[in-house]
Amino acid sequence: MIIVRDIETLQEAKKELGGTVGFVPTMGALHHGHLSLIRQAREENDHLIVSIFVNPTQFLEGEDLDSYPRKEEADRKICELAGVDVLFMPTIDEMYEHDELCIGAPAVRGYILEGEKRPGHFDGMLQVVMKLLNLSAATRAYFGKKDAQQLALITQMVKNYFMDVQIVPCEIVRDENGLALSSRNVYLESDEKRRALCLSRALKRATKMVMAGELSVKSIKKEMFEVLDEADKIEYVAIVNREFKALEEVEIGNTIILVAAWVGKPRLIDNLWI
Ligand code: AMP
Numbered sequence: 400m401i402i403v404r405d406i407e408t409l410q411e412a413k414k415e416l417g418g419t420v421g422f423v424p425t426m427g428a429l430h431h432g433h434l435s436l437i438r439q440a441r442e443e444n445d446h447l448i449v450s451i452f453v454n455p456t457q458f459l460e461g462e463d464l465d466s467y468p469r470k471e472e473a474d475r476k477i478c479e480l481a482g483v484d485v486l487f488m489p490t491i492d493e494m495y496e497h498d499e500l501c502i503g504a505p506a507v508r509g510y511i512l513e514g515e516k517r518p519g520h521f522d523g524m525l526q527v528v529m530k531l532l533n534l535s536a537a538t539r540a541y542f543g544k545k546d547a548q549q550l551a552l553i554t555q556m557v558k559n560y561f562m563d564v565q566i567v568p569c570e571i572v573r574d575e576n577g578l579a580l581s582s583r584n585v586y587l588e589s590d591e592k593r594r595a596l597c598l599s600r601a602l603k604r605a606t607k608m609v610m611a612g613e614l615s616v617k618s619i620k621k622e623m624f625e626v627l628d629e630a631d632k633i634e635y636v637a638i639v640n641r642e643f644k645a646l647e648e649v650e651i652g653n654t655i656i657l658v659a660a661w662v663g664k665p666r667l668i669d670n671l672w673i
Contacts, residue, residue, distance in 0.1 A: 400479045402486045405493050409465050409534060412485050418445030422537030422564075424528060427451040428468035428582035429477045432572040436541040437481045439569055448535045449478050450487040452494065456523030488532070493648070494530060500562075501526055508643050512613050512657060513668070516634050524549060525556050532557075532564050539565045543572075545579055547655050547670045551643055571670070573599065583665040594629040598658050601626040602671040605656050607673035611671055614649040623658065630660035645658055649673060 403409045420441030423432050429451075443448050451474055471488070477487045478548035486639055499542075504514060504521035514521050532540055542550045554566050572580050577599035578592070601623040602607050608619050616638045623636050637657045646654060655668040 400483050400486055401470070402488060404488055404490060406534065409485070409487055413536065416446040416484065418449075419538040420444055420446045420448060420535065422448045422450070422532070422540045423617055424450045424452070424531045424537040424542075426453045426467065426582065427474050427536055428470045428578045428585070429441075429474045430572075430580045430582065430584075432543055433547060434477065434481060434581040435572050435594065436543060437483065438480070439567070440539065440541045443480050443567075445573070446484045446537060447482065448485045448487060448537065449483045450489075452489055452527065452531070454488075454494075454523060454527040456495070456526055457520050458523070459517055459519060461585055462517075463583075468585050494527070501524075502529060502556070502656055505555065508548075508555070511643065512639075513659070515556065516659065520551055521549070525552060526582060528553055529556065529560070529562075530560060539567050541562055541567045541569055543569050543671070544672060545571045545581070545668070546658060547672075551641075558666060577603070579667075579669045581667065583667070586664040588663055594665055595662040597627050597629040597662075598638070598667055598669040599658060601658055602669060605638075606671060606673070609651070616645075616647050616649065619649065619656070623656075627658065627660060630662050632661040634659040634661070634666070640648060 401412055403412055421444030423436045423440050437449060453467050457465055502525055504525060509521045542553060544550060550568055555604060557566055574580060578595055578597055602625050604617050604622055615617060620636050628634050639655055640646055640650060640653050651673060654673040655670055659668045
């Protein structure tokens with residue numbers, strides 16, 4: 400595995416990579432969620448590029464940019480063992496210049512749910528993903544369903560800008576209790592870790608209701624709010640179709656149920672695709 404910190408060296412390294420290239424962009428502090436994307440990309444491509452970059456433009460004022468977990472040494476080992484060919488860890492200066500041309504999230508889908516609670520987040524996310532996809536020139540790029548709205552917007556960006564890359568959605572990885580893995584879970588104190596389980600429990604409750612034939616969004620949300628009682632603050636519970644349009648009734652095979660809530664220090668998100 401080679402470690403690359405500047406764009407020139409990345410372009411040089413890419414010349415050696417014939418065949419298909421898989422790409423997994425991350426912000427590091429790697430866990431088994433990231434690893435499942437890396438493994439899938441490793442299996443499906445001749446070569447594999449992983450990036451670790453804590454992108455400042457997707458953090459809002461007052462968010463955890465400075466304290467975001469950074470574990471470079473451990474991440475490097477994980478990537479090495481997972482068979483990564485190129486680990487790209489650029490500096491901020493390498494990625495950005497002053498007075499940049501920016502792309503923006505779409506006016507509707509980009510400004511509901513996460514986009515409403517974190518205005519500007521998706522603009523920064525799309526900006527860096529566009530750069531990273533162009534730099535990697537990957538055949539396939541892998542993204543987790545955990546960040547469902549992010550995945551939808553990246554898929555839309557690739558379509559709208561006619562980008563030549565296949566976006567591969569990957570399943571959510573959870574711990575043994577059902578908590579969706581996230582780099583920010585390290586912020587959870589022990590009692591908070593227990594309370595954080597209410598997010599996945601609420602989604603399980605929704606599954607049970609749907610399996611029992613209850614399709615009414617209003618009824619499902621009502622029960623989910625009850626289960627989410629253990630969170631410190633619920634930001635939203637939403638039931639939308641795969642296009643992120645609000646639904647009144649669950650459509651089997653075309654629905655995503657999303658939840659965002661604060662438990663202790665971290666703001667947690669989780670979702671379920673039905
Ligand atoms: P991050 O480092 O949090 O920006 O995440 C990098 C990629 O890993 C994104 O595509 C995420 O959706 C994905 N990811 C993060 N957590 C999980 C998880 N628990 N299961 C599956 N994918 C995940």
